[in-house]
Amino acid sequence: MNLHEYQGKEILNSFGVKIQRGIVADNHKKAVEAAKLLATETGTDWWVIKAQIHAGGRGKGGGVKLAKSLSEVESISKDIIGMMLKTPQTSAEGKKVNQVLIAEDVYYPGPSEPEEYYMSVLLNRATGKNMIMYSTEGGMDIETVAEETPHLIFTEEVDPGTGLLGFQARKIAFNLGLSGKAFKEMVRFVFALYKAYVQSDSSLFEINPVLKTSDDMVLAVDAKVTLDDNALFRHKDYQDLRDLREENPIEVEANAVGLNYVDLDGNVGCMVNGAGLAMSTMDLIKQSGGEPANFLDVGGTADAERVETGFRIILKDPKVKAILVNIFGGIVRCDRVAQGIVDAYKNMGDSIKVPIIVRLQGTNAVEAKQLMDNSGLDVISVVEFKEAANKVQEVLS
Numbered sequence: 456m457n458l459h460e461y462q463g464k465e466i467l468n469s470f471g472v473k474i475q476r477g478i479v480a481d482n483h484k485k486a487v488e489a490a491k492l493l494a495t496e497t498g499t500d501w502w503v504i505k506a507q508i509h510a511g512g513r514g515k516g517g518g519v520k521l522a523k524s525l526s527e528v529e530s531i532s533k534d535i536i537g538m539m540l541k542t543p544q545t546s547a548e549g550k551k552v553n554q555v556l557i558a559e560d561v562y563y564p565g566p567s568e569p570e571e572y573y574m575s576v577l578l579n580r581a582t583g584k585n586m587i588m589y590s591t592e593g594g595m596d597i598e599t600v601a602e603e604t605p606h607l608i609f610t611e612e613v614d615p616g617t618g619l620l621g622f623q624a625r626k627i628a629f630n631l632g633l634s635g636k637a638f639k640e641m642v643r644f645v646f647a648l649y650k651a652y653v654q655s656d657s658s659l660f661e662i663n664p665v666l667k668t669s670d671d672m673v674l675a676v677d678a679k680v681t682l683d684d685n686a687l688f689r690h691k692d693y694q695d696l697r698d699l700r701e702e703n704p705i706e707v708e709a710n711a712v713g714l715n716y717v718d719l720d721g722n723v724g725c726m727v728n729g730a731g732l733a734m735s736t737m738d739l740i741k742q743s744g745g746e747p748a749n750f751l752d753v754g755g756t757a758d759a760e761r762v763e764t765g766f767r768i769i770l771k772d773p774k775v776k777a778i779l780v781n782i783f784g785g786i787v788r789c790d791r792v793a794q795g796i797v798d799a800y801k802n803m804g805d806s807i808k809v810p811i812i813v814r815l816q817g818t819n820a821v822e823a824k825q826l827m828d829n830s831g832l833d834v835i836s837v838v839e840f841k842e843a844a845n846k847v848q849e850v851l852s
């Protein structure tokens with residue numbers, strides 16, 4: 456589950472990570488109130504207005520602006536709230552901005568220059584360790600840094616058993632070129648950030664930029680946080696942070712009825728039982744010259760009702776030109792699944808306008824094929840994986 460910047464910062468703050476403080480607002484009046492409140496709390500008289508959408512690169516797209524007066528807070532908030540914000544990470548039409556974060560300006564002048572760094576904590580699946588990635592090149596696109604100046608990106612692997620050790624945090628602060636007060640601040644920052652990542656059960660914390668202010672404080676100016684869905688049951692208070700407006704509406708609907716559905720870009724819809732079979736079915740579709748339109752695992756109970764729900768969800772995607780049903784009847788008998796498909800098909804009348812290829816394998820596969828073939832429906836039924844691939848190729852060409 457992805458979070459908004461302001462939510463990620465709240466979590467960081469709760470673990471003692473220093474942040475650029477801010478208040479979220481969903482209209483320009485509240486934005487002005489927020490700015491006034493921040494002024495009394497922090498003494499700031501400049502503010503940054505930051506669009507809250509689940510995508511980075513907002514600065515480049517005009518979603519992050521500096522306001523030097525309350526009237527600028529009002530006019531900038533008015534412009535940003537409700538806009539379709541296009542960034543390198545959104546689709547071409549952009550994302551609607553429902554709220555803005557009014558944040559204190561932390562790039563104020565002082566004894567030294569403000570400096571931006573990059574830092575993220577994530578899991579390195581290859582080594583089974585947590586990994587802190589960091590760079591002196593903060594504030595910009597880290598992918599560009601990785602491409603053009605990869606030697607400026609450092610990684611520090613942390614054994615989850617021992618946790619982050621003192622020398623590692625000091626090495627990070629040293630590699631970032633810090634000394635004195637800023638060095639100590641960075642060490643504390645890294646420890647608190649790592650703790651936040653571990654204890655919130657997140658799969659990613661990306662802070663870009665981490666800012667060293669002109670008076671040598673170190674704080675998080677941005678926060679991209681991905682919580683691990685599988686650990687959400689341990690964090691009841693985080694569950695409310697989900698913003699369904701940011702998520703794919705078909706996925707939201709499918710998840711609500713307990714289907715494991717992921718929307719993809721292709722043209723062949725798939726309905727499969729079991730995640731492993733779903734993955735190999737997607738491979739099969741690709742090898743047959745198609746592209747999977749979705750990942751859909753209907754789970755163990757492929758009865759008529761579930762099959763019908765699956766069809767309805769798949770057909771909401773206008774890109775779908777064919778549907779491949781690939782079900783293995785282990786505990787559930789193939790003839791029962793076949794009956795389910797026939798019932799679902801009849802129930803849906805003429806809302807199915809694309810060819811359906813059904814491959815049922817396992818217990819009573821032969822009976823299932825007979826049932827499908829005798830149903831009089833426009834369903835192509837096959838038994839072998841290879842035949843299914845050929846049929847997909849045929850209907851697409």
Ligand code: GDP
Pocket residue numbers: 475502503505510511512513514515519521558559560561562594595663664676677678
């Ligand atoms: P992103 O573009 O979506 O990654 O959003 P960020 O939160 O990283 O903000 C983008 C840029 O806005 C930062 O890299 C900063 O250069 C700038 N910015 C953020 N906060 C402040 C601030 O308090 N003062 C000033 N002057 N600039 C800021």
Ligand code: MN
Pocket residue numbers: 511512594663664677
């Ligand atoms: Mn950023």
